[in-house]
Amino acid sequence: MREKAGKILLYTLAVVFAAQISMTVFIVDFQISIGVILLAAFFFLVDGFPVLTVTLLSSGGVFAARIIIYWLQNGDVAGRMNAFMPEIVFYISYGLLLYLYGLVLKNPILKSNLYIFPLVIIDYGANFLELSVRLGENVFDFETQSGIFVVACLRVVISWGIVALFRQYHLILLKKDHEDRYRRLLIMISKLNEEVIWMRKNSALIEETMATSYHLFEKLKEDDRRKDLSESALSIAKDVHEIKKEYFLIMRGLTEALDKEMKNDKLPFADLLAILKNAALKTAGEYEKKLELEIETQDDFYTDKHYFLMSIFRNLFLNAIEAEKGNYVKIIFSEKKENDFYIFRITDQGPGINKEDIEYVFDAGFSTKINYETGIVSRGLGLNLVQDLVEKQFSGTISVVSVPGNTTFTISIPCEEMTV
Template sequence: MKHLKKILGASAIVALASQINIGILDTDFRVSAGIIFFVLFLFQYKDLKPVLMGLISGIAVYLLRLIICLAGKGNLSEVIFSYQLEILFYTFYGVIYSLLTRRSNRDNLNQLVFILIASDLCANLIEIFVRIMVGDSHFHREIIITLLLVAIVRSVIVWFLLSWLRYYRMLLMKEDHEKRYTKLLWLTAQLKSEMYWMEKNMVNIERIMSNSYELFEKIGLKEDENSWADRAVTIAKDVHEIKKEYELAIRGIKELTENKLQDEGMNFKDIITILDETMKREIRHLGKNIELLFEVGENFYTSKHYYLMSVFRNLIINAIDAISDSGKVAKISFIHKTEKEQHVFIISDTGCGIDEEDLKHIFSPGFSTKINYSTGQINRGLGLSVVQEMVERHFEGRITVNSVKGKGTTFCVYIPRNSVEVNFSEHIYH
């Protein structure tokens, strides 16, 4: 329904633009600005189907011309068939455009302009030949040159408009990136101050641990019994003080990340771009031979970009940790697709896999299969229990896992559209 509304809205604008036209024959054959807007919509919204868009646009142009003819008290019977050929032109334009762009890069504007010229010229020639066949007009060799010039002019206009839109978008993105970078620097500075208190408390925690162990030994040896109560109270007071300072630090971090930044949201494709860059940088830093692949489906705008980024980052970090430094090329793939009213995100790796007996425990708090027993260090991820909580709590979704020992692991994250998407289409860049 949403896709159909987009096509109908675009077709209505094309029909209105088609009223800016000139006649180049002594018939109802006219060239208009409608096709310029038709191509702009196809370029901006990659999910529009050119043939369907052409058919509906042609019908919209045809109906509008009939309405204008009736309003002007024209003779409808004289033009009702002739106007139908507008449908033929737009439909064949969509067909030719679709065939020519199937094996080419539509984002290459210099290549696109030749496709537009060919589509425009061929669609117009088809319409002209049909008019000649039904006896509505006569063929002149000069008409081919005229149609070629029309195709060139309209296609060049589209090229200039698309180039300007791309340049304008780049300026907006640059400005947005500069603002985000400034915010990031400010956020980092504030976090540094919060980290100072947390690091300071590490010393206090070590002291409390030492005092607790000392008290434990005295109790075990039944020494200095009169001091046990005072020592216990002192330990309790110290723990309480640390708890208060950590509460302040956590409150400060929450305030920084949730309230002060005031980020409205982000496009999903921008999230993936950042994720791609940072994870590949992490792989290079670790010196692992891993190929990271992203396959992104439909774009959408979300205000929960921090949570999405955190979920995906931690699942990919887990995948990276699961791959050994064997020297062989390993793969991590991120696939996004939509199924009915939900988004599906699939993160797969060709790592060591997970034992069957461990598989049912991996979402349990504190569980990890990646512990360095020589140092006690656990992998850098948040832990799958936290990832699961984010998916279920913030997105009302679910996460599943499938793994084969020695072959790899696949996580599937299912998130309902209405819990992640924001109806903010003017911010979406296709």
Template sequence: MALNLKRKRLENILAICVVTVFMGQVYISPFSQWFRFSLAVLILSLLLIYFKDVSVMAVSSSIAILMFLFRSFIHFIGNNDITFFKTLFHYVPVAMFYLIYGLLFKILNIRNKLDRPIVFILYLWICDSVGNMSEAILRSFWIDVDFDRVILLIILVGLLRSLITCFIYQIILYYKNSFEREQKENKFRELLLFTARLKTELFFLKKSMVDIEDMMEKSYELYEELEEPRLQDKALNISKNIHEIKKDYLRVVLGMEKTLSEENENLHMSIKDIFKIIKDNTYKLIDLGNKNISLEFSIKHNFKTSDFYPLISILNNLIINAIDAIESEGSIVVEESMSGKNYIFRITDNGTGIEEDDIDLIFEPGFTTKFDKTTGKMSTGIGLSHVKHIVESHYNGKIYLKDVEENTTLFEVKIPAPEIERR
């Protein structure tokens, strides 16, 4: 583990050195061919900030040596009228600049000043200016230097590079935070939809418990009515087994309820936020099905509720049915409004529509007209029965299939305002 970490740091140092050395070839030389202002310093600052696990002095020392050798070699092969030793002699101040820059960067602890932009810019300015001044002073021993002009330009260029570095860092930080925020929002949406589906299954577990209780009572009644001992024993065993199944269901239900209630007991959502989550998820489903479907969401009363999981499940199921009903191109409209003391949710699509003979059966468990075109396997036919059960048993509401024009389907869900607002 330690060996891998050390190797990773060495790789990062090498990468910083290579990038910085090559960016040093993008420059201006206002005084002479030996003194230049390059992008290397700006890039080095950003890389030292980004790679916080590498040693500042290790990086600056490595760059000092590599920049010195690289510039000397490039200049020597491009000029036949100068000896290699003289070339090396003239580029020694370059190494001085990077050593001083790295030393000041470490002493001023610039990595810990990122949350204070003014201090960050000032300290970078000091590193840049002092390093270049040291280089200029060293060069003045063998090159005539107009110090008034040189110092002024060094200060101005240092300030400019520090401002640009801070600006680029802030842009990178902004997009990084935006990306992380988007990733968190995506995970949150996925978690909400998953929990909504889980809540739906929880409702049906509760319904199954009622059915199991009913079957247990009937089996026990059968036990009391039978006279033959052998049949009585069978009926009693059946009743006992059903009772054990009911206890297992109860443990699962209580565990799920406890987990879901503890995790989300203080969470509230507005209809606007609920619609946004559903809309984003619906676009993913549309893209997955390679369909051209337009979505429209309309809100009249943007109320808040803590009991949003069942509502998400209801709307999501109805919208998925609408997507399935559209073969390749169409539109889906989701509307929220209020009528009296009821909230009304309408989901309209212009897909294949519903046959008149099927309207009375549409909410029956197991009834379906959908099938997989690839395998020919029929759908389960429990989606709309799930929706109807949640609307009626959880919200004390009603769901209707409205009569509309041909090839247009409109589902209307009516939920009493107190049932969803009080939760």
């Protein structure tokens, strides 16, 4: 309630202050201001705009402001009340007509900008009523009538311009928001896809564990002295079986959702790199590191395997960011076409990989990264996943060379595997 009252007060003050920008036309004391322009703009821009309340308060506010300003300028307001009073008629009649128009439109926010032009009649009608109070029968003078009609047209055109400008700005913000959400969605789907790949790999381990437990039960049950152990082995086999069923249900649900999302979805390679760059910069910021990412490409193409490419490159970028011991990370990404292959190189200037570790870096579980504060060691799945994706999804190859200050991963993928 307090918030609503605050908004009403804000709208009223905006109209009152805008009304002070005015000019006298036709007769003395008849002021044409821009306050009503804001009323029209609020009407079309603000959902549920309280027309009657704001116009009623504005009528009194404008009248009071006129009196105060005149008093400050002249030191006396004797005889001026009647001069300013008819303006109240204008705002009240304008607000009432605008309210009735709102009932016809139901929801002005959802209507076309063209619906703003009937406000010409509302503006003209409110001015006509005010001048009727001031002039009586003389209000029907042709010059006066044509004048207030032109004024109404001008104010409505300005109102339309304000509404159109704000709506265009809103569309720009909305488009940007949608683009940001789309980028985040692509990265999220890429991460989920990685986890599903690992779940598929681990499903074999679950089956093997269950089988091993059951075989152990078969062996132990023949020995009466190990009856307790045999029952424990059987219990483990049953528990693993239950875990397997739940695990497979989850994996199937994720797989179906991802397959549906990824089906016939295509993306330009340049857009993919832009999304990855934004994600890498954000990741570096989370690690409190400054990332300089240079991208050098010779080709652009559409691909329907962009989720897999995202996983490959994102993991390599993340690997470089995590490996860097300082606060500055530099990564150079390059792409070029050689014969019938796309060649990608990702180079970082980090500490490098020890010579004795090179042959193991793509093995699952291998990791040299450890948090010495928490004791947590990386699960060592990133590079193994990268190799798996390159070889199985793209029929490609990946290799690495490393010395202190320069580590380069080279990926070669047949062109026919990449383009659609």
